[in-house]
Amino acid sequence: MTGAAQEIEVKYRVGDLDALVSALAARGAALSPPVRQDDQAYAQPGWDYGQPKIGIVFARLRTQDGRHLFTVKKPLANEQACLEHETPIADREQMHEAITTMAFRPTVRIMKTRRTAVLGGLHICVDEVEHAGAFMEIERTVSAQEPGAAVQAELDAWARSLGVELERTSDTYDSLVRSALATV
Structure with missing residues (x-):
């Protein structure tokens, strides 16, 4: 797959959203105005929650501001390092x-x-996810050959340097929302 890229991310549950926004601003990160995203997640045939996601293809339809985006992701090293x-x-x-x-x-x-x-x-994405809470994602796009875990370690070190209350999670939003809805 010449030219293929992977999106590497780390995700955190945010303890104090205002403190996070202030810490990001202090670093020079000017957050955009809020936008509403409506995502429908899809799983390939034969996969179900509770099974590993690595090597499985997932799809997503997103609508934002009347525009639609189709995305396909395939986790490589872990759920947050995907082609x-x-x-x-x-x-x-x-x-x-x-x-x-x-x-x-x-x-x-x-x-x-x-x-x-x-x-x-x-x-950097600061998200307020219905049923799941407030989160921050930090993403970088790298070549498909770059080791995802090493990039995630760099991203994690940057997030920790903000000095705010963050709880790292390896779950994707679909898993977090599904879990939250199961307890309602």
Whole structure:
């Protein structure tokens, strides 16, 4: 896969959202105005929650500001180190039908409010996820050959240097929302 890239991220449950926003601002990260994202997650045939995600293909349909984006992710080293391909689409419903025709099944709908910033090659997302809480993601895109765990260690060190209350999680938003809804 020449030219393939992987998205490497680390994710944290945020203890004090205001403290995080202040710490990011002190580093020069100006967060965007909030946007609403409506994500539908899909799993490939044969996979179910509780099974490993590494090597499994997942799809997502996202709507934000009336625009739709189709994404496919394949976890490599772990759930947050993925080969990723995405493209805008014109018709969310037709894409949903295409995905389900390929035997992918809808799993969880994730609704969130997101603010973003880019700082020194890092993509920072501050998310308020319905049913799951407040989170920060830090992402970097690297070549498919770069070791995901090493990049995650660098991202984690940067996050910890902010000096705010953060609880790292290896779960994806679909798993976090599904778990939260199961306890309701």
